[in-house]
Ligand SMILES: Nc1ncnc2c1ncn2[C@@H]1O[C@H](COP(=O)(O)OP(=O)(O)OP(=O)(O)O)[C@@H](O)[C@H]1O
């Protein structure tokens with residue numbers, strides 16, 4: 001659990017993070033969104049003390065984050081810096097192994113971890129491990145940056161626009177990988193992004209920042225249903241609202257007993273995907289199957305339309 | 313068929329032509345009197361003279377025409393070798409038999425030819441784009457070549473070698489001192505300058521003060537600096553017990569060492585500061601974010617990334633020190649300068665050369681070796697700076 005308590009950071013009398021308080025539950029993904037210069041990076045960097053707050057306190061599992069030396073704190077918190085920040089004079093493998101090396105891991109364990117992470121991010125370990133960062137594309141560099149942050153299996157992971165340079169296909173894959181990693185290790189992730197689709201896809205909770213303040217902090221549905229300010233409304237986009245609602249709910253939640261014709265959809269896909277399948281094939285209802293492929297019912301177009309509306 | 317010319321080659325050939333028509337060697341009645349200039353054909357037995365001219369014309373043609381770099385390099389090497397051997401032969405040929413006072417020295421034409429073909433060789437080597445190890449290999453081959461000529465005794469008739477043979481012992485002790493002065497002061501400057509540079513990088517408030525002071529020292533003429541050091545060092549030797557025993561005095565090697573050390577500090581400190589400032593901000597940021605301590609960040613990230621720039625500073629210092637160490641002789645500090653200043657005092661130019669030529673050769677070799685090592689270092693992280 002990360003408790004951010006009345007935290008303020010001022011540069012030259014200007015508060016770039018202004019009296020922010022929020023509680024980040026363990027094993028959840030919190031996404032911070034907001035315009036450029038709204039203080040997202042600064043807020044993130046106060047968690048691992050790369051920036052010292054002017055006032056306020058941040059507690060990790062109840063302990064003030066200033067209760068241990070900064071470098072020890074940072075080794076326990078993964079940090080994927082905005083724009084990769086790889087060490088140009090170290091190979092990809094050495095970059096990823098940086099924190100394990102600082103922690104004094106044995107060589108075989110380090111090598112295994114490097115290979116595991118590179119494979120996870122679809123980079124062939126034999127080919128990419130010995131390369132230098134300048135021999136990679138921007139997207140590959142970014143993935144290595146994320147892999148480096150994950151190397152020591154930290155409980156808390158801070159990510160600053162980690163997927164910014166990725167093409168849509170690799171980005172979607174990287175997001176799904178991140179969700180899988182998060183489930184597997186139970187990592188608490190705080191992620192900064194500009195991309196609202198990414199925010200809705202990943203977040204348990206979204207924090208919207210505007211001019212140094214967190215103007216709304218809550219589950220994605222809440223942001224769509226009850227935006228606290230016009231800024232939040234604009235950020236979500238009027239035309240997108242119904243689809244955002246459907247995008248954060250599983251198909252399973254809209255299933256009713258019965259049968260339907262045609263291609264089925266898996267229960268863990270979003271309701272937005274179900275709607276798209278219905279509209280595209282011109283059907284009124286869609287069979288739903290479990291992850292194992294067993295039929296569990298159907299979703300009706302009319303149900304989804306109701307669910308996409310403001311009031312239920 | 314159209315013949316295509318090499319622009320630099322034409323210049324080289326013109327210089328070489330001037331060299332051919334100037335005097336090749338000088339015959340002097342003794343080591344300090346003016347002598348008689350001799351052309352190539354006068355200085356050598358006629359067959360050999362024409363032979364030399366033929367080789368030079370062929371090498372000159374190779375310079376003028378567009379050819380592969382290897383062909384040019386071989387032509388230049390052949391011309392240089394023949395030139396050097398001919399000079400040695402001219403010495404024996406010109407010296408009247410039984411006359412132990414007469415001296416033969418290379419004259420302007422020889423130097424022009426030497427310069428022209430050395431330039432051709434250098435140009436050819438640059439075009440080959442040799443990797444660092446190959447440049448060092450070229451240097452070693454050249455060193456063996458020169459060493460071979462000198463050891464073979466073919467130059468023994470020349471005045472400069474006569475100056476040498478009279479003081480072979482002194483020559484090598486002074487060479488040792490020269491190296492000690494140049495390398496020792498460099499080592500001291502690195503030992504002090506590197507931490508000072510790191511310090512200046514971390515505490516920016518100090519940076520300007522330190523760099524300005526070092527800049528000021530750099531502008532003091534060396535003679536004046538020696539003078540300024542006599543007082544403090546004499547006092548130091550007199551007051552600190554044991555200081556005099558390890559050779560610290562107002563004059564001699566100590567002030568020379570200190571002066572060279574002081575001159576060396578600026579390039580070392582300044583390049584350390586510039587190198588550290590050039591480390592990409594994100595790399596530093598990532599190093600901190602990942603949990604490196606300041607010390608780990610310094611040794612694992614900052615210094616390795618700044619190393620090429622720091623090495624460039626060290627290269628400047630080394631070459632500068634090898635040259636500057638000649639001045640040490642003025643205050644009894646030893647080194648090759650001893651021969652230079654004795655030679656000037658006696659108007660014996662060959663003695664001056666005995667001091668100057670090894671100094672230049674040493675500085676050149678040091679530059680080649682350090683450049684190669686900087687490049688090797690940089691290759692590893694090729695493109696590092698653009699990342
Ligand atoms: N070291 C600093 N000194 C002075 N001002 C700073 C410093 N760091 C950040 N700021 C200012 O604080 C504000 C917030 O910066 P921050 O980097 O947190 O923005 P951000 O929300 O991450 O923006 P982006 O989306 O562009 O990355 C900006 O106006 C920035 O200029």
Ligand SMILES: [Mg+2]
Pocket residue numbers: 040041042082160
């Ligand atoms: Mg930012």
